[in-house]
Amino acid sequence: MDKIIIKNLKVFSYHGVFAEEKREGQFFYVTAELYFNMRKAGLSDSLADTLNYDEAAHVIYNVMTEEKYDLIEAAAENVAASLLLKFDILHKVKIRIDKPDAPVDLTFDSMSVEIERKKHTAYLSIGSNMGDREGYLNFAVDQLGKDEYIRVTEVSDFIETEPYGPVEQPNFMNAALKIETLYEPDELLSVVNDIEHEAGRKRIVHWGPRTLDIDILLYDDCVINTERLTIPHKEMAKREFVLKPMSEIAPYVIHPVLGKDMQELLSELDTEE
Numbered sequence: 001m002d003k004i005i006i007k008n009l010k011v012f013s014y015h016g017v018f019a020e021e022k023r024e025g026q027f028f029y030v031t032a033e034l035y036f037n038m039r040k041a042g043l044s045d046s047l048a049d050t051l052n053y054d055e056a057a058h059v060i061y062n063v064m065t066e067e068k069y070d071l072i073e074a075a076a077e078n079v080a081a082s083l084l085l086k087f088d089i090l091h092k093v094k095i096r097i098d099k100p101d102a103p104v105d106l107t108f109d110s111m112s113v114e115i116e117r118k119k120h121t122a123y124l125s126i127g128s129n130m131g132d133r134e135g136y137l138n139f140a141v142d143q144l145g146k147d148e149y150i151r152v153t154e155v156s157d158f159i160e161t162e163p164y165g166p167v168e169q170p171n172f173m174n175a176a177l178k179i180e181t182l183y184e185p186d187e188l189l190s191v192v193n194d195i196e197h198e199a200g201r202k203r204i205v206h207w208g209p210r211t212l213d214i215d216i217l218l219y220d221d222c223v224i225n226t227e228r229l230t231i232p233h234k235e236m237a238k239r240e241f242v243l244k245p246m247s248e249i250a251p252y253v254i255h256p257v258l259g260k261d262m263q264e265l266l267s268e269l270d271t272e273e
Contacts (some may be wrong), residue, residue, distance in 0.1 A: 002038040033090040092118035133173035153176035156245035176245035
């Protein structure tokens, strides 16, 4: 992918575990690789179609100077997040911070950290069958949108569906969301669980009624199977209340295990019924 490189931006700041580092400060050098598609800018020759590297350099400088970090790992993490949040055009960043005066009693050029961070695309299913169902779904969308590390980019229509499973209960209202996020999968799971908790969700009866249910359906093209998290969601291909709204907002997104898009999966489900 195309990239702009800001190499060895020199910054004097006060990062380090030791008191003298916080007190006396030292020079750091930051290199940033900023990944995005430059095709439009190359054809238009317009600054409006690219990333202003002067602005990007000042973002880096401000992050490095406005706070004091014990670890340059933390400084790098905040530089990466600030750049990705500031510039919509950015897809990925690689950040390297060199610390040439690190307090190590050996001969070396520099102690460094390098990280790579990117924006991720995830799809979520939301559902409610207690109380103000539409209100709970709107609450989920609003709370996700308030998180600085999440941008809700698409919301399907709300649909009413019959409950899934053996428990007798009221009909659900369901929807699907597309989000852009800086969170890793486990972090995103914690965020959606917190939102469920704020809505009064209690995990008492499996497949039972709930004020708000938020499931991570897809995360990029990742396949994850841990004790805490399974992506793609293991039941999504069997559930019309998932596939119908997904077919509305992401009809051609491919299920990374089954190799079929959302429309195909919904069509197969309709045929089985």
